[in-house]
Amino acid sequence: MVKKRLYLELENCIGCRSCLAACTQCGGHEQRNRNYVYDVNPLVNRQTMPLMCLHCVNPACARSCPAQAIQIHETGAVLSALVEKCIGCQNCTIACPYGIPKFDTEQNLMYKCDLCIDRTKDGIPPMCASVCPSNTLQWLTDEEIEAKQKQFNLDNGKWVTSMPYLEGETNVRVNLPGILQGVTKLF
Amino acid sequence: MQEVNVKGPRDKFFKEIENVRHPNETLVKTHCSYCGMQCGMNLRVNTKTNKIIGVEPRYDWPVTVGKMCPKGVTAYQQTNHPDRILKPLIRDDASLKGTQQGFREASWDEAYDLIAKKFIELQEQYGKDTLSVFSGVSMTNEKCYLTGKFARVALGTRYIDYNGRFCMSSAAGGFLRSFGVDRGSTLPWTDIHETDCLFIAGSNTAECHPTSMFRVWNVQERGGYIIVADPRETPIARRADVHLDLRPGTDLALANGIVNLLIQNGYVDEVFVSSHTNGFEETKELVKEFTPEYTSQITGVAPEKIIRAAEIYGMAPNAVVMFARGIEQQHKGVDNVSGYTNMALVTGKIGRPKSGVATFTGQGNGQGGREHGQKSDLLPGYRKITNPKHVQEVCQVWGITPEEMPQPGVSAYEMFELMEQKTIRGLYLLCSNPAVSAPNQNFVRKALKGLDFMVCSDFYLSESAEFADVILPSVTWSEDEGTVTNIEGRIIKINKAQEPLGESKPDWQIQAELAEYLGRGKYFSHLKTARDVADEFRLASKGGYADYYGATWDKIEKQDGVFWPCRDENDPGTPHMFLDKKFYHPDGKAKICALPYRPPAEEPDVEYPLRLTTGRVVYHYLSGNQTRRIQFLRDMCPEPYVEVHPETAAKYMIEHEEYVRLYTRRGEAEYKVKITEAIRKDTVFVPYHFGHDKSINLLTIAALDPISRMPEFKACAAQIEKLDRTEVQ
Ligand code: SF4
Ligand code: SF4
Ligand code: SF4
Numbered sequence: 001m002v003k004k005r006l007y008l009e010l011e012n013c014i015g016c017r018s019c020l021a022a023c024t025q026c027g028g029h030e031q032r033n034r035n036y037v038y039d040v041n042p043l044v045n046r047q048t049m050p051l052m053c054l055h056c057v058n059p060a061c062a063r064s065c066p067a068q069a070i071q072i073h074e075t076g077a078v079l080s081a082l083v084e085k086c087i088g089c090q091n092c093t094i095a096c097p098y099g100i101p102k103f104d105t106e107q108n109l110m111y112k113c114d115l116c117i118d119r120t121k122d123g124i125p126p127m128c129a130s131v132c133p134s135n136t137l138q139w140l141t142d143e144e145i146e147a148k149q150k151q152f153n154l155d156n157g158k159w160v161t162s163m164p165y166l167e168g169e170t171n172v173r174v175n176l177p178g179i180l181q182g183v184t185k186l187f
Numbered sequence: 188m189q190e191v192n193v194k195g196p197r198d199k200f201f202k203e204i205e206n207v208r209h210p211n212e213t214l215v216k217t218h219c220s221y222c223g224m225q226c227g228m229n230l231r232v233n234t235k236t237n238k239i240i241g242v243e244p245r246y247d248w249p250v251t252v253g254k255m256c257p258k259g260v261t262a263y264q265q266t267n268h269p270d271r272i273l274k275p276l277i278r279d280d281a282s283l284k285g286t287q288q289g290f291r292e293a294s295w296d297e298a299y300d301l302i303a304k305k306f307i308e309l310q311e312q313y314g315k316d317t318l319s320v321f322s323g324v325s326m327t328n329e330k331c332y333l334t335g336k337f338a339r340v341a342l343g344t345r346y347i348d349y350n351g352r353f354c355m356s357s358a359a360g361g362f363l364r365s366f367g368v369d370r371g372s373t374l375p376w377t378d379i380h381e382t383d384c385l386f387i388a389g390s391n392t393a394e395c396h397p398t399s400m401f402r403v404w405n406v407q408e409r410g411g412y413i414i415v416a417d418p419r420e421t422p423i424a425r426r427a428d429v430h431l432d433l434r435p436g437t438d439l440a441l442a443n444g445i446v447n448l449l450i451q452n453g454y455v456d457e458v459f460v461s462s463h464t465n466g467f468e469e470t471k472e473l474v475k476e477f478t479p480e481y482t483s484q485i486t487g488v489a490p491e492k493i494i495r496a497a498e499i500y501g502m503a504p505n506a507v508v509m510f511a512r513g514i515e516q517q518h519k520g521v522d523n524v525s526g527y528t529n530m531a532l533v534t535g536k537i538g539r540p541k542s543g544v545a546t547f548t549g550q551g552n553g554q555g556g557r558e559h560g561q562k563s564d565l566l567p568g569y570r571k572i573t574n575p576k577h578v579q580e581v582c583q584v585w586g587i588t589p590e591e592m593p594q595p596g597v598s599a600y601e602m603f604e605l606m607e608q609k610t611i612r613g614l615y616l617l618c619s620n621p622a623v624s625a626p627n628q629n630f631v632r633k634a635l636k637g638l639d640f641m642v643c644s645d646f647y648l649s650e651s652a653e654f655a656d657v658i659l660p661s662v663t664w665s666e667d668e669g670t671v672t673n674i675e676g677r678i679i680k681i682n683k684a685q686e687p688l689g690e691s692k693p694d695w696q697i698q699a700e701l702a703e704y705l706g707r708g709k710y711f712s713h714l715k716t717a718r719d720v721a722d723e724f725r726l727a728s729k730g731g732y733a734d735y736y737g738a739t740w741d742k743i744e745k746q747d748g749v750f751w752p753c754r755d756e757n758d759p760g761t762p763h764m765f766l767d768k769k770f771y772h773p774d775g776k777a778k779i780c781a782l783p784y785r786p787p788a789e790e791p792d793v794e795y796p797l798r799l800t801t802g803r804v805v806y807h808y809l810s811g812n813q814t815r816r817i818q819f820l821r822d823m824c825p826e827p828y829v830e831v832h833p834e835t836a837a838k839y840m841i842e843h844e845e846y847v848r849l850y851t852r853r854g855e856a857e858y859k860v861k862i863t864e865a866i867r868k869d870t871v872f873v874p875y876h877f878g879h880d881k882s883i884n885l886l887t888i889a890a891l892d893p894i895s896r897m898p899e900f901k902a903c904a905a906q907i908e909k910l911d912r913t914e915v916q
Contacts, residue, residue: 012404014393014422016805021257021819025241027209043833043843044864046422119207130244131255133397134404151408180426186383186410187502 001123003075004139006115006172007148008052011180012136015039015048019128019137026116026127034080034102034113035128050136052128053078053100053113054170061112064095069110076171077115086110145173151182197249198377200401204246204253211235214243215684219259220325220664221808223371223548223674224398226251226259230665230684239266239665239685249747250376250675256397258808261817265663266685270647270816272660273689277301284654285636295690295700298657303704305640305656306342309613315593319346319602319611323618324354324556325809326694327669327681328735329717331552332567332724333695334617335560338593340585340710341702345593346611349561350619352599353626355553356562356895357515358546361524364894365532365778366764367771368732369569370676370751371554373543373764374507380405382541384412384503386496388431388438388527389513389901393422394805396511396547396674412499416441417513418800419830419872420865429496433486435800435870436787436902438514442526443784444482445497447474449533454501456535463768464532466779473781485784487867500530505541512549513802516900518788518890525780532779538765548674550809551664555672558733559724563596567724568731577731584727586710598896600625600889606634617644617661617694622651623810623878626887626898629854644694649812650878660691667693669717670735670743675762677748678738695720729754732771787902788890791869795851795904797835798870801883802901811876827881829858830872831907836862839907848908849873854885857910871905 015037023033036051059078062070069085070092072078081092081101088108092101101112116126125139132138140148206214206229214229227248231241242263244253275298276290283289293301309317320338324331331349338347351359355371362369379385380402392399403423407413415427416438424430433441449455450471460467479490486493500506508531514523528544536542548554559567560581567584570577578589597605603625605611614635625631635641635654643655652658668683687693692700695717702711714720721740729736737753738760749760770777791798806824807814814820829849831841841847843862848855849871857880858873866872873883888903 011426012400014397014400014805016256016393016397017823018255018257018260018397021260022255024819025243025260027207043862045420046425046863046865048422122205122207124204124207125253127244130246130253131260133254133256133400134393135401180407183408183410185412187504 002141004123004125004141005145006052006055006126006129007138007140007145008050008172008174009136009138010049010174010176012134013037013048013050014134015046016133018131018133019050022127022131027118032111034111035100051098051100052137052172053115054098054172054174055115057169057171060095060097061092061101064091066091073117073121075117075121077117077120079114079117080112081110083109148175200252201249202246202252206243206246212240215682216245217665217682217684218671218679219255219551220262220265220813221258221551222396223551223553224251224396225551225671225673225679226255226398227253228255228259228262230263232684237685239263250673251398254398254401256805257820257823258806258814261819263665264817265813266665267688268816271688271691272646272648272658273691274660275690276658278656281656285632287648287653290658298659299701299704302642302657302701306613306705309639313612315343316345317611318342318344318613318615319606320344321348321599321602321614321616321619321621322561323350324550324552324561326552326556326618326664327667327671327717328552328555328559328678329669329720329724330618330694331556331561332559332727333698333714333720335567336585337698337702340587341698341705341707342615343591343593345596346563346602346605347561347596348563348599348602349556350599350621350624351550351553351557351562352896353516353624353898353900354512354549355515355546355557357520357892357897358524359557360521360892360895361528364521364780365525365528368764370764371548372545372675373537374540374545375675375677375750375762376402378541379403379507382406382411382505382507384414384500384506386414386500386506386508386530387423388416388510389515390509390511390547391417391419391421391423391513391802392547395549395803397805399547412503414496414499418867418870425865429492429499431488431492431496432867433488434867435798436517436899437486438517438523439519439526439782440477440482440485440784441488441493442523442529443474443477443782444479444486444493445500446470446526446529446533447477448479448494448497449501449530450474452497452501454534456533459535459768460533460779463770464777464779465774466781467533469781470529470779473783487869501534506536507542508544509547511547513901515546516897517902518892518899519785520892520897521894522782526782529779532777538768540763543764552671554674554676555670555678558672559728563598568728568735569733570731580730581727584723598891600891600898601896603631603634606638612639614638614641616641616651616655620649620651620810620812622649622654623812623882623884624875626884626900627853627889628882628885630889644697645812646691647812647816649810659697660689661697662687662691662693666691667717669721670738670740672751673748675750677750678735678743678753679748680740680743693717788899789852789888789903791904795906797905797907799849799851799886799903799905800870800872800901801875801887802872803876804874807874807876809876810878815876827858827874827877827883828861830861830863830866832866832868833862833864835868835871836860839909841907841909844913846910846912846914848910849886849905850908851886851888851903851905853888856880856883856885871907875900
């Protein structure tokens with residue numbers, strides 16, 4: 001099975017929040033969505049962007065967990081807290097540089113994006129990337145991502161957002177707004 | 188004849204992906220219940236309970252490759268929703284009309300008996316035409332077809348029309364005039380991302396047809412251009428190469444201005460124009476006046492932008508002109524359609540792959556539903572009820588004589604006028620919610636309330652059902668099968684995933700059974716299944732120009748849909764129209780139309796200085812009767828709002844999230860203010876998905892297009908009053 005990654009092209013986002021609706025539909029997600037879509041500048045324009053768990057290679061959420069409740073799957077996906085281990089301390093929600101983990105106060109339990117592990121463990125795209133109508137969220141091979149990187153090279157070394165900033169290397173790859181700067185017009 | 192891959196066109200977005208299969212579940216392949224995109228989806232059905240429990244993407248559908256908007260993702264939640272009507276409901280106390288009160292459960296037999304008795308009584312007293320049928324196109328071709336037959340054969344009334352008059356009728360009128368045929372898109376959607384320029388007018392594509400967006404963005408990614416004409420900076424306009432931010436209701440001036448520049452600057456395809464079109468010289472003369480400066484005066488768009496847009500469209504090797512309700516829901520909607528279509532005709536960018544003209548079909552079956560006889564003057568196969576030969580052909584299939592065929596009726600909004608005048612006293616309403624979606628609601632609601640007898644078929648108690656004497660429980664799209672015709676003109680198959688909930692029934696069955704009670708059973712009793720209706724319907728369309736005869740369910744399955752016209756078993760269908768440069772007018776030529784500009788019916792003045800325009804949000808579908816009941820969608824957009832530019836807000840001293848009274852000459856409503864720079868300063872916008880006192884259609888104007896009878900939802904004059912409140916009262 002060829003390894004695929006979640007790839008984000010933020011400039012494409014149309015704010016439909018289909019990714020959030022679809023998140024509730026993944027088998028293991030108990031009808032709760034686990035990521036965020038932000039209005040970037042709501043009083044000014046309609047720009048939006050998804051804020052997804054980036055599945056850090058060395059995740060702050062898991063490092064901060066005193067109970068080892070946050071496991072890393074062999075595919076690299078950083079899983080939601082194990083029900084039997086999570087002590088509800090909410091360290092992870094503070095540790096994550098992107099504010100991803102959500103907290104269920106009733107169950108005293110953290111829950112977060114697990115990259116639809118039921119699907120992605122078999123190479124099936126996660127629900128969000130399956131439905132995203134604008135191709136903001138895509139499920140691509142490393143070669144495809146490299147081709148994207150070449151296509152939209154900004155010459156400023158900042159193509160991957162989270163490197164070298166914040167949490168270091170991530171499994172998810174992000175393309176910042178401005179993807180069209182490198183495009184040569186057809187005529 | 189067109190080469191068609193047996194499995195339909197595939198493109199670079201298509202990937203072979205297996206679906207997730209959970210234990211004790213089957214997947215039923217079908218399409219979304221909502222918009223004209225008709226995204227492919229699998230419904231997850233629990234094999235123990237035989238109930239629909241969720242959705243799984245349909246990666247194998249070539250148009251949308253698994254993608255869905257949030258309405259599609261949550262569409263399955265309609266089927267087993269607690270609000271479903273499970274038994275026929277009768278209201279004995281007519282004084283409660285217009286409320287949800289007074290309904291009691293009844294048997295189908297009692298309901299049919301009562302309807303037949305009342306309908307026959309009314310017709311005996313006031314004549315056949317005292318009854319009316321108001322229908323919709325968010326249902327299968329089979330249902331749309333049978334509704335037309337039911338009105339003419341079972342009820343024998345001339346008064347039938349449908350909600351497409353508030354949706355697609357201007358596109359239909361414009362295409363008929365320009366091309367002689369009304370197929371919403373001249374090319375398949377799998378061409379869209381391969382063109383070099385998309386000129387999109389009056390379409391909030393990202394919110395209304397979201398799953399077009401991966402193809403739209405790909406045009407820019409390839410170095411192509413997107414030009415958007417819209418009074419608002421919609422998500423697609425935000426990223427457009429040129430955003431023509433025109434005043435609502437001034438499209439025709441913009442179209443004439445651009446056509447003028449295309450002609451002046453040498454972008455005319457002389458050979459195409461002289462061999463395949465009429466009307467060029469006349470049009471050239473008329474548009475001369477529309478210089479960039481004059482066009483700018485009318486539209487409010489800077490001349491440089493108009494010049495640049497014309498230059499890009501003119502230079503593009505291939506280009507597609509696209510539009511939607513923004514230009515069509517005007518009292519010159521038909522002219523707007525022909526006006527923008529002129530761009531493609533003068534430059535010859537039509538009748539070949541990757542170039543053409545398309546309208547974004549609003550309702551799921553907005554295309555098919557308008558072709559087969561629900562329109563006041565049409566019969567199956569796009570035949571005319573005023574053409575004796577056409578009438579003869581249909582009579583043969585129906586088993587009636589031409590003398591029995593009713594005359595043409597009137598358009599949707601005009602039916603309400605006839606109700607008001609008591610020409611129409613009875614109504615059978617199905618698949619529509621005009622008590623939210625029609626313009627000038629105060630008038631429409633009064634007309635509904637004044638009816639002697641009204642039957643409403645729906646699966647939820649809609650705002651319109653509140654005016655009914657009898658409500659018949661129909662099924663959702665997932666409990667019946669049949670075909671619909673998507674945005675491309677591709678006939679596709681909707682499959683049944685669950686047995687009808689409670690005692691609900693599909694509308695074709697209701698009509699066949701009710702015909703029996705009306706003494707007209709012999710014309711309907713052979714229709715026992717949806718496939719029976721499909722077979723009769725294909726036959727009835729045979730020989731018409733919207734010919735579905737060759738589009739069998741098997742072929743649809745095998746080819747991933749069939750593009751009409753499809754005339755016989757061996758015809759694969761017609762993905763691209765006009766490849767032979769033959770148009771459907773008798774002389775085979777298209778018509779370039781010379782169209783004098785007219786302003787909106789109601790222009791701003793001192794009393795009403797603002798321009799009001801209406802539209803949709805991504806979370807809701809049409810009148811909202813379905814989507815407002817879905818938790819996720821309601822959470823995302825629970826109530827309407829009025830969008831106001833910050834400078835305009837400052838003038839009225841109103842702030843973000845405060846409530847204001849918005850009013851026009853026809854009505855008023857209170858809305859929360861949403862401040863945004865992404866709208867013109869002279870314009871305010873309100874989404875139309877909400878009912879009762881929140882309906883923006885209390886304020887809209889019923890100025891009708893002379894040809895399509897489309898009301899001018901998109902432009903009227905309004906005023907704001909500050910209330911100094913941040914809560915609803
Ligand atoms: S589904 Fe895609 S386009 Fe829609 S909000 Fe999510 S990321 Fe943005
Ligand atoms: S983005 Fe946050 S939640 Fe996701 S893996 Fe990294 S630290 Fe953990
Ligand atoms: S509403 Fe339209 S775009 Fe959204 S999923 Fe349904 S068919 Fe697709």
